[in-house]
Amino acid sequence: MIIVVDALNKDRFGDLLDEMFQLRARVFGDRLGWEVEIINGREIDQFDRLDPAYVIGLDDDGHVVSCVRALQTTGPHMLSDVFQVLLDGEPPLRSATLWESTRFCVDTERLCRDGNTMKAVSMATCELMIGSLEYARRSGISDIITVIDPVVNRVLKRSDNAPYDYVGSTKQMGKVPAMAALLDCTEERINRVRAFAGITHDVFVADDVVRDMLDARHARSVAEAQSATEWLATVCELERPMPAVLPEDIQSYCRAQIENAQTAEERAAALRLVDELVRQRIHPAVHQLVSQS
Amino acid sequence: MSADLIDLGGESRSAESFVTFLDQICERFELDHAAYAGTDPISGTVHGYANYPYDWKSHYRENGLHRIDPTLHVARRSIAPVDWSRLDRTSDFEKTFRDAHDFGITDRGLTIPVRGPYGDIGMLSVTRGCGVDEWETLAARVLPALQSVAVHMHDTVMRSDVLSRALRYPALSKREREILQWIAAGKSQQDIGDILGISHRTVEVHLRSGREKLYSLTTPQAVGRAIMLGLIYPL
Numbered sequence: 001m002i003i004v005v006d007a008l009n010k011d012r013f014g015d016l017l018d019e020m021f022q023l024r025a026r027v028f029g030d031r032l033g034w035e036v037e038i039i040n041g042r043e044i045d046q047f048d049r050l051d052p053a054y055v056i057g058l059d060d061d062g063h064v065v066s067c068v069r070a071l072q073t074t075g076p077h078m079l080s081d082v083f084q085v086l087l088d089g090e091p092p093l094r095s096a097t098l099w100e101s102t103r104f105c106v107d108t109e110r111l112c113r114d115g116n117t118m119k120a121v122s123m124a125t126c127e128l129m130i131g132s133l134e135y136a137r138r139s140g141i142s143d144i145i146t147v148i149d150p151v152v153n154r155v156l157k158r159s160d161n162a163p164y165d166y167v168g169s170t171k172q173m174g175k176v177p178a179m180a181a182l183l184d185c186t187e188e189r190i191n192r193v194r195a196f197a198g199i200t201h202d203v204f205v206a207d208d209v210v211r212d213m214l215d216a217r218h219a220r221s222v223a224e225a226q227s228a229t230e231w232l233a234t235v236c237e238l239e240r241p242m243p244a245v246l247p248e249d250i251q252s253y254c255r256a257q258i259e260n261a262q263t264a265e266e267r268a269a270a271l272r273l274v275d276e277l278v279r280q281r282i283h284p285a286v287h288q289l290v291s292q293s
Numbered sequence: 294m295s296a297d298l299i300d301l302g303g304e305s306r307s308a309e310s311f312v313t314f315l316d317q318i319c320e321r322f323e324l325d326h327a328a329y330a331g332t333d334p335i336s337g338t339v340h341g342y343a344n345y346p347y348d349w350k351s352h353y354r355e356n357g358l359h360r361i362d363p364t365l366h367v368a369r370r371s372i373a374p375v376d377w378s379r380l381d382r383t384s385d386f387e388k389t390f391r392d393a394h395d396f397g398i399t400d401r402g403l404t405i406p407v408r409g410p411y412g413d414i415g416m417l418s419v420t421r422g423c424g425v426d427e428w429e430t431l432a433a434r435v436l437p438a439l440q441s442v443a444v445h446m447h448d449t450v451m452r453s454d455v456l457s458r459a460l461r462y463p464a465l466s467k468r469e470r471e472i473l474q475w476i477a478a479g480k481s482q483q484d485i486g487d488i489l490g491i492s493h494r495t496v497e498v499h500l501r502s503g504r505e506k507l508y509s510l511t512t513p514q515a516v517g518r519a520i521m522l523g524l525i526y527p528l
Binding site: 006007008050051052053070071072074075076080087090091092093094095096097098099135138139140141142143164165167182184 | 375409467499
């Protein structure tokens, strides 16, 4: 399932964006070692403050499994502001019908859980590619320039979605190489990716449906947490040692001390001993001492 | 790009020519009305042009509807064209369009937001009073061309300020100049792809970018301007 979150609906989907920024931190910071800024486990840069559009892929539970960010090339974007080095010092392409896409990533960990294979990763990747191409096409965009690493480049090629060309040259950006690739948003390309993945359905899901799904999941997890607490309490109740705080022999010793007390002081001392033993839940050494005596 | 739109990239620019351009947009794309609004943070100016009926424009201005109009305030933050059906039916929306309805202005429309390099933002809004199916078919058909027209209009309006014009001197890449040079030599896009050993689509995307950077709607205009600016050689 694909949802587009931009400035118009981001107030409704703050939880999705937060999950997406965490995914980006795991992928670009932890896994790929890009020189990105991560604060509180979230990777957010200056371009996220420019109201970009995010195309986000969700799994059946409404968890973020893939994402990519789109900006217009007529205004500030990564190739014009931070990736010029990829263009060999040349000015970037600027066109009304050309968008830039960056931060393309897929959550392989989540998708491979529960015995899923790389097939799930491939499907999620293709669904995201279809979603972003169709969203751009619907917006009157004819081409996308995308900043990717050689791994994503290979993924695109393998998915029958090979870039038709590259601009500038591949350059080392921090620990990994990056390149600027061109993709057309034509129906032919979209159909190729759809055919490759065997996806024929509409990949987009309505805002309201996603919101309901997230709210339902939230309610469910609250209920689950509640019942888990109750269950834990029951288990603890069963396992809690029964009041035999003092072993039988110590109990009889203490009882004897109290009963045999000749004076109020002796009786008080015996009671203090019981109190002390109970408080400390019987020190093993005391136990031994008592049983020996 | 069709030649029935006057090119605004030339030297003579006036409010009148901008409104004429909006008229031509309506004619070419089968629309009722078109409006452009843009802000230039460098000169601190706000520009607005529209071919709405005079009465509606005065009402809009006198009632300060530009301060609440969601087609401006909401759409400006999107990167994609915003169909007005996507706007939340807030009290601002109701107020703007209740008044608009009284003046015979439809709420069937869309706004194309344009972002420029210096924090400048422009919006081209177009309307047509028709059924939803007809509207959706039309919008899907004309959107790519309307995107280009919106950026053309925005860039030209932003260049009416001297300082902004100086900043917006066309920065063409080697590839863009090279392709324009071959066009000037009379080669077709297919030929150029073969000569440079690149795909036809690569030629197209660079040519489009070069043309728009030269504030031109057509390739011949772009070649003329590139020669004038000394970016390519006359042949």
